[in-house]
Amino acid sequence: MSQDARLRAVCLAGPSDAGKTSLVEELVERLATDGRVATVxxxxxxxxxxxxxxxxxxxxxxxxxxxxxxxxxxxxxxxxRGKRDPPEPDGDALFESDDPEGRALASTLERLARRGYDTVLVEGFAESPLPTILVGTRAPAAVGGPIVGRGEDPVEDLVETIRSLDGLEGVTDDRSSDDPDD
Structure with missing residues (x-):
């Protein structure tokens, strides 16, 4: 991935039955026109x-x-290896986390970035430091990342917000290299 094409990741946080999965479906459909999308x-x-x-x-x-x-x-x-026994991140962690759930997410995002994904939508993991879209009645203080949207916002506005996010630091796509000998 080039410097300007680092993996973008956004968290969707909210209570059960708030509409997170339906919103993920809508976002994936629109974001997939731009590049490779994964979900967690x-x-x-x-x-x-x-x-x-x-x-x-x-x-x-x-x-x-x-x-x-x-x-x-x-x-x-x-x-x-799930949340109880996550692998350690391979390189510099995308974000620091003392709890196994956070390490599991960081390691998963690293793997997805190396596989060449452009965008990852994360449903759950509300305590992560990822940019977050609040869905339903989740209190802003209950999430770990900056709030970048709300579930009731127009889907096209959320898509543009996600497209404008800075990519995550600290991981590169293994498939690309500036070294012609690779």
Missing amino acids: KSIHHDIEIDTPGSDTHRHRTAGAETVVGITPTLTFDITT
């Missing part, structure tokens, strides 16, 4: 996302830390 969803309880008994589930339960599944139309990876 904070889930507060354990769920099984892999079918018990499937080959990928068997690989993971046998002890693989990461399992990658490739189908004719989808590629997915499942890594055993």
